Amino acid sequence: MIYACHPARKAGSDHNSSSDNNLPLLTANKWKLVELYGKPVDNKINDKEPFLQFLETDSRYSASGGCNGIGGTFTLPGNNRIKFSKGMTTLMACENMEVESGLLEVLETADNYSLAGHTLTLNKARMAPLARFERAE
Numbered sequence: 001m002i003y004a005c006h007p008a009r010k011a012g013s014d015h016n017s018s019s020d021n022n023l024p025l026l027t028a029n030k031w032k033l034v035e036l037y038g039k040p041v042d043n044k045i046n047d048k049e050p051f052l053q054f055l056e057t058d059s060r061y062s063a064s065g066g067c068n069g070i071g072g073t074f075t076l077p078g079n080n081r082i083k084f085s086k087g088m089t090t091l092m093a094c095e096n097m098e099v100e101s102g103l104l105e106v107l108e109t110a111d112n113y114s115l116a117g118h119t120l121t122l123n124k125a126r127m128a129p130l131a132r133f134e135r136a137e
Contacts, residue, residue, distance in 0.1 A: 022115055023076060027056040031120050031133035033065070036102045038128060046094045050103065052120075052133055060087070063107070065100025068092050070107070082113045082122070106130040 033041050033050035041050055045066025052063040054074065061084065063070040072087030084107040094100075110122035110130055121129040 022080070022113075023054075023056060025115055026054045026076075026120070029053075030136040032136045033099070033103065033131060034134050035129070035132035036099060036106070037130060041099055045096050045099045049136075050099055051136065052103075063103060065097075065103040067094035067097060067100050070100075070104065072107075080112050080114060082110060084108070084110065103131065 031052045033052065035041060043049065048064055048066045050064055050066045052061065054061050059073050059075060061072060061074050068090040070089050073085045075083045075085075077083070086108070089104075106122055109124050111125065112123050114121050114123065114129075118135040120133040120135075122131045122133075123129050
């Protein structure tokens with residue numbers, strides 16, 4: 001019998017692999033949700049701006065679809081791939097929940113992203129973008 005030891009990797013240590021240099025661009029900005037599944041998103045939903053923000057510390061993200069606060073962790077395995085893990089979500093009921101439901105679905109589904117100028121898109125495989133964000137000023 002042959003046995004081999006594989007050193008354990010530190011949790012979250014692969015969030016910024018050497019092949020993915022976009023972490024500073026992602027984390028330096030707050031991203032305003034402007035399009036969801038090809039449809040424009042209003043500037044305010046339930047009097048709140050829908051957004052996504054990446055925090056380099058602990059590889060965390062925070063977001064809102066215009067009602068609840070959404071948070072969790074993300075990893076960037078390289079080659080513009082991304083994976084979101086659910087953390088917490090507040091549980092308020094608001095009048096308009098469609099955008100929030102769509103954003104939660106995007107965060108569960110997206111497996112890659114692209115950055116072009118002031119625009120961030122979250123995508124699944126090579127299909128049309130799931131969500132488009134613009135850098136908030």
